[in-house]
Amino acid sequence: MSGLSVSPDQASTAVVITPHRLDEALRARAAQPDAAPIQGGTDLMVEMNFGRRDPAALLDLTRVPELTRWRREGPLLRLGAGVTFAQLERSPFLDMVPALAQAARTVGSPQIRNRGTIGGNVATCSPAGDSWPPLIAGLAEIEVASVRGHRSIPAAEFALGPKRSALAADELVVGVSLPVATGAQTFMKVGPRNAMVISVTSLALVIDTHRAEVRAAYGSAGPVVGLVRLPLSEAHLLPDAIAEACAPIDDVRGTAEYRRHALRVLSTRAAERCLT
CATH class of the missing domain: 3.30.390.50 (CO dehydrogenase flavoprotein, C-terminal domain)
Incomplete structure (x- = not known):
């Protein structure tokens, strides 16, 4: 895989796979579906530090630029999975998606908001996740991808239970799309x-x-x-x-x-x- 690097994690026995493009990330996911995706790490690292998870490999998504981008397309806002809560709590999101921006402001501390991402909060599938109520009330769709292609899942159908989702083993959450606000x-x-x-x-x-x-x-x-x-x-x-x-x-x-x-x-x- 062009640009893909693999290295041992010095703090654990996990191998760290570091793709530099989305297509590399999807191929890595297909080749090693048990690798734990990590970007902000605000949920995963807590579980690892407490011994609740010990993945054999980490799929480091921090260097995949496609995941950090966002754009408005007419009445729709498209957020890459790597957009952080620190970004979402500010303009222009305060005007486009007020409920999500307000929820972003309540996530953890400033340090957590600087690291935590919309994609990670979605993928964790916690019923206490702060981004979930605005996304579901806003009729958002979760964008997922694999080497087999892309698909969109209505937010209300993505979470199947606490920490259980409709995501296939070889898929990654790559973004979220939701309508721009038409009212309060x-x-x-x-x-x-x-x-x-x-x-x-x-x-x-x-x-x-x-x-x-x-x-x-x-x-x-x-x-x-x-x-x-x-x-x-x-x-x-x-x-x-x-x-x-x-x-x-x-x-x-x-x-x-x-x-x-x-x-x-x-x-x-x-x-x-x-x-x-």
Whole structure:
């Protein structure tokens, strides 16, 4: 593979495969599907440091320029998987995809946002992932690729459960596409403090003037992020609809009862913010 380098990781027994182009990365993925993709490393390195994962190889995507690019194509915004949360929390994304930009601002610390990427957050498939509610409420599609070709998967169909996805063994997440906002959007989350926390529950609300509907996606209240869609004329029903649709559990971060109550409060506040 032209430009591909392979070296041992000095801190572990893993071999590090370093492609320099997307086609090289896809061939490496096909040749060694058990290699763990890494770009920001904010999730993977925690698991490795705690001994939860010990991959035989790492597929280092930090030198693949195609993954770090973004572009607007008319009504659609296309984000490469390597776009960081530090980028997303600023202009021009604040105007194009407000809920996603607001969610990006809540991800970890500035250091984590400088490293963490939209592709990594998506691929981890955590129902507490901060990017997931804005992506699902925004009707995003996850772009994946392999040596067999490219395909797009609706965000609502990508995550099959905690840390389980529709990604095939030889595929990589290469980008995310979502419509540019046509109405007000917002993101909110509840945690034990204001920053650097995993959400107890979270919610993104999108007003879609083209479809004349309101969509709300909620996290940490089921095995995957849920979505509720209502006509704009029925937006006042949103808190009850979300409380009925969600399936929260009791865990160390909060009870199911508290999460359901919190989602009622968040959805009421989000609707007030976006509709008044």
